[in-house]
Amino acid sequence: MENIRQPKDIAQVLLSVLFLAIMIVACLWIVQPFILGFAWAGTVVIATWPVLLLLQKLLWGRRSLAVLVMTLLLVLLFVIPIALLVNSIVDGSGPLIHAMSAGDMTLPELAWLNSIPLIGSKLYAAWHNLLDMGGTAIMAKIRPYIGTTTTWFVGQAAHIGRFMVHCALMLLFSALLFWRGEQVALGVRHFASRLAAKRGDAAVVLAAQAIRAVALGVVVTALVQAVLGGVGLAISGVPYATLLSVLMILSCLVQLGPLPVLIPSIIWLYWTGDNTWGTVLLVWSCVVGTLDNVIRPMLIRMGADLPLILILSGVIGGLIAFGMIGLFIGPVLLAVSWRLFSAWVNEAPLPDDTSDSVLEALAEPTEPRK
Structure with missing residues (x-):
């Protein structure tokens, strides 16, 4: 017996998609204040x-x-x-x-x-x-x-x-x-698996590794350097130590380090004649300024290996796009996208042939089909 395919109701399909789109937009509109x-x-x-x-x-x-x-x-x-x-x-x-x-x-x-x-x-x-x-x-x-x-x-x-x-x-x-962290993580992995099976589940794990790498390698390093630098400013008697410490956090997050704030403070101490505390802050700044070379690589390896330019772009772009919260969210978004993109590209093997052989293969005439 021959099965006759029923024609699809185009109006029903379009209205269903429109209804789903309206529901998604409405939900996003409601939760928009809480997304960041x-x-x-x-x-x-x-x-x-x-x-x-x-x-x-x-x-x-x-x-x-x-x-x-x-x-x-x-x-x-x-x-x-x-x-x-x-x-x-x-x-x-x-x-x-x-x-x-x-x-x-x-x-x-x-x-x-x-x-x-x-x-x-x-x-x-x-x-x-x-x-x-x-x-x-x-x-x-x-x-x-x-x-x-x-x-x-x-x-x-x-x-x-x-x-x-x-x-x-x-x-x-x-x-x-x-x-409820375990239940939320299981729900996210279930949703990802529903979208892309095992690849979706692997994407969630890679995203978590990228988030941990940014948080440990960038934010923690910046906080450690800023806190230690702020302690040095407060002990040496530099005014507005709290404000300068916050500026050091921003400077460390954009990968400039604490020295743009500490060096002017050292100059100010010497200028005012406080040579003792100026020397103390100078030695302390040398320690704090080189601390990221030890802490950051160790912490980033605990999460995932990410390019420095990616983190820098995420910090600056996130600050422009989302404000102060973008300092934390910007590099995370780029890091997650980079890890997922890198995993997708690496699923294909590297090309073995040279560029000349590839061009020759394209130039060869193909036999007509019989």
Whole structure:
């Protein structure tokens, strides 16, 4: 008996696809405020999962106690430094804001210009000639831009506020993922297997290795260097040590190291005549500045071997695309994509023939089919 294929209902297919697309877009729209926080939490949990298991083993096998300790550690690592940074910025900008609002700003004397060798006296004389010719006029030209500058700072404060919200969401999601990590991982692997069978499951494992490599090799190294550098700044008496430590974290994340912040601090100590602490900070900076050459390769090998240019591009691009959270998410996304792409390419063997032989094979006429 001959089976007659029923024609497909094109309208039904199109409406089904449209309905699924609307449902996916609606779900993404609803969870969009939580995506960055959840991605950040997933990165943190994957990178610190072995630490959680170790704590659980030490705390008599109690997962609840281990989750509590890990959450407190995340608060110490993220919330408290950010709070100290914001407090330092507010305290340091208080007198400047008061002077702007009062309208009695006067240009500084800059007497320290005289201490610059060779050209210091000339710079000091030129500056005071400028003041004598129209210091008030200069301030009159600058004041219209004060409002624009204030608006810019308000916008940056909004970015900091969003960062704090994402940080709070990261802590919440991290606690939940720590509590049910095995079930979430099994669900993700099940979904990947449903999409691409064993290849999908292998892709999830490779992604986890890439995330751990970035977190260990980049973020942990940056935090260690910044904390040690900040300790050196605080002990040597450099002002605004908290703010400079945060700048060192950013500098280390973009692979510049802590020296762009430490070297000016050393110069400032010598300039102010504090040669003892300047020498101490100089020696300490040599140790901290070379620490990444030891820590980073060791930690990256624990996760996956990733190109340095990939990490650098991820940090800078993530910062531009997502803000401060992009410092952590950007390199992770690129690292995961690179590992998956590399695994897919390596499924095919390397070409054995030379380029000339390949061109000759293409140039050979093919026999017509009979």
